[in-house]
Amino acid sequence: MNHVNLSARIAEASPLRYTPAGIPVLNLVIEHESEMMEAGVNRQVKLTVRAVAFGVLAEQARVLELGKLFKFTGFLINARTSKSIVFHIQAFE
Template sequence: MDKRNRVLIDGTVIKRSELRHTPAGTPVLEIVITHLSEQLEAGKHRKVECEVSVMALGDIAVRLGPITIGQRLASKGFIAAKSNRYRHELVLHLEEFELLN
C-alpha cells in the first residue's frame, strides 16, 4: 500500500468552529482556509483559488484554538474523506501549522 499522503498549503482562515470534544474527550477544531496562488503548469502560469476544510484533533486542536478569522496559516497534514458517507469530500487533517501573521 502506498503511504504517500502529504499536503502543504498556506491560506487565510475564513471560517472556524468552536473548540469541541468528541464523546471520548478528544479536542476537535474545524476551520476553512482560502488559498490563492499562481502555479506554473505545462509551462504556463495558472491562478489557483480554492477553499480547504481543515480538521485538527488533540493537542494540535488546543494549540490552534485561539486562531481567528483572517489569520494566515501554513498547514501540513494528510487528506482523508470527510466520512464514510461522504467519501468524495476531502478534509485536510492538520499535523503541523505555523501562523504567518
C-alpha cells in the first residue's frame, strides 16, 4: 500500500500553473521535522520532499501560508525526469 500521512511545513510554493488540458497544478517543497523511536533510541528526523497538488486541491493549496504546519495525505511516485520521489497530495488540513 502506498499511503502517506505527513505533518509538514510548506517551504516553497511555485506559482499555480495549468496542464495543456487546463488542470491546475501546484508544485511545493515541504519540510518535516520530528523525533521518532528507532531501535530503542530517539532519533531526530528531518525531511524535505517535493510535492504536487492537482485540480481544485491545487487551487486551494496555493493560498496556504508558508512555514505553517499542515497535515498532508497522499502517495509517493518517482518523478518523471529523475529517480527522486514526489509526494502527490490528495488532501490537507
